Amino acid sequence: MAWHPHLWHPITQVARSDAPQRVVRAQGSLLQLEDGRELIDAISSWWVTLHGHAEPSIAEAIGRQAQQLEQVIFANFSHSPAEQLASRLSALTGLERLFFSDNGSSAVEVALKMAWQWWRNQGSERRQLIAFEGAYHGDTFGAMAVGDRSVFTEAFEDLLFDVTRLPWPATHWGDEQVEEREAAALAVLSEALQTPTAALIVEPLIQGAAGMRMVRPQFLKAVAELVQSSGALLIADEVMTGFGRTGAVFACQRAGIQPDLVALSKGLTGGFLPMAVTMASERIYAGFISESEPTATFFHGHSFTANPLGCAAALASLDLLEANPERYSGFEARHQPHLTALSNHPKVLHARCTGTVAAFELDAGETSYLNPIGKTVQRHCIEQGVYLRPLGNVVYLLPPLCTSDAQLEQCYEALRSCLDQL
Numbered sequence: 001m002a003w004h005p006h007l008w009h010p011i012t013q014v015a016r017s018d019a020p021q022r023v024v025r026a027q028g029s030l031l032q033l034e035d036g037r038e039l040i041d042a043i044s045s046w047w048v049t050l051h052g053h054a055e056p057s058i059a060e061a062i063g064r065q066a067q068q069l070e071q072v073i074f075a076n077f078s079h080s081p082a083e084q085l086a087s088r089l090s091a092l093t094g095l096e097r098l099f100f101s102d103n104g105s106s107a108v109e110v111a112l113k114m115a116w117q118w119w120r121n122q123g124s125e126r127r128q129l130i131a132f133e134g135a136y137h138g139d140t141f142g143a144m145a146v147g148d149r150s151v152f153t154e155a156f157e158d159l160l161f162d163v164t165r166l167p168w169p170a171t172h173w174g175d176e177q178v179e180e181r182e183a184a185a186l187a188v189l190s191e192a193l194q195t196p197t198a199a200l201i202v203e204p205l206i207q208g209a210a211g212m213r214m215v216r217p218q219f220l221k222a223v224a225e226l227v228q229s230s231g232a233l234l235i236a237d238e239v240m241t242g243f244g245r246t247g248a249v250f251a252c253q254r255a256g257i258q259p260d261l262v263a264l265s266k267g268l269t270g271g272f273l274p275m276a277v278t279m280a281s282e283r284i285y286a287g288f289i290s291e292s293e294p295t296a297t298f299f300h301g302h303s304f305t306a307n308p309l310g311c312a313a314a315l316a317s318l319d320l321l322e323a324n325p326e327r328y329s330g331f332e333a334r335h336q337p338h339l340t341a342l343s344n345h346p347k348v349l350h351a352r353c354t355g356t357v358a359a360f361e362l363d364a365g366e367t368s369y370l371n372p373i374g375k376t377v378q379r380h381c382i383e384q385g386v387y388l389r390p391l392g393n394v395v396y397l398l399p400p401l402c403t404s405d406a407q408l409e410q411c412y413e414a415l416r417s418c419l420d421q422l
Helices: 056-066 080-093 104-121 141-146 154-159 178-192 217-229 251-255 282-286 308-323 325-329 331-343 373-383 405-421
Strands: 023-027 030-033 038-041 097-101 128-132 164-166 197-202 233-237 261-264 276-280 348-354 357-362 394-397
Touching (some): 056 308, 097 104, 104 141, 104 197, 104 233, 104 282, 128 178, 164 178, 197 217, 308 325, 325 331, 331 348, 373 394, 394 405
Parallel strands (some): 128 164, 128 197, 197 233
Antiparallel strands (some): 097 276, 357 394
């Protein structure tokens, strides 16, 4: 298939990539191509397709809502789907207030702006923001600034604000030095917090775009304790990790922490519609209310804020998640025997697994997003009926929750045959 003359595909170097395949239909974990082939969508279409493609209950919920109220300005109006979703997510996250936006980057931007302005509204001089090495929080400017400097941000370096960086003690199976690296990272954090700090932002348990780099729950809990005891705000970017991806509804729950702000998107609507939210504590919300000072207002908004169709999809997705907790809580155990067998291959390094996410590195040169081995793996797996998108030499599986045992086995078999050819 040739490149379309009018489309510009995301994060794709046309000169070095195969032309895209045309998808005509999708159902469950399967993508159907125009030529009749079927592929297992082993990465949930960039991590958004939570329950499976064309999930009937979500499609029906959107259809019902479309016949009643499809959109209304949310600055002067409210509606039941938004109110229901706010109440349910508040109960699940332990945070009382919900602010709507359109995508994960925007949800992070909102959290950063809230944290920064909250301190400003109080007349505080806390100006330090802390993030982790390797972090990825999105492609808008604030999100890029708190993300690690990389090929994603290089062209915009001069426009990004300064952030204090901490080591990320990524771990894997058989890692005997993890406690030493965690202690070193916590020592750096303790020193950084001597400077008055507005907020620390973290991808809880898994840094996604950096290469599915995983940390232990106890490290995350220690980070939260240090940050919050210093008075700084804790922002959890659960855009990827939310809604069951780490084996709990939220990664923060698995780690036993309570952030002040949480960014959510991707799986929020089950992958059906673009929508994001930022959850905030009542304390933060109260800091923007003032009869005497109108500039205390949080001046941020989106045209499709609280889109009723997105809210309906999110409510239906939550219904599925709550009705079938074993789908996400048991997925890690399904990965483990396959990944264990694969980890014995001489080309496989640093196998690791958290919840629905399994990953390893290929011993094929530098660990980098630009490592060309990823495209080789992708082509081979597509030939075997499995769609993957490796992060350079980091190969990962993040399938929809509806993926069957046979389909999961096919994913690992495709990887085994690829490793043998390499």
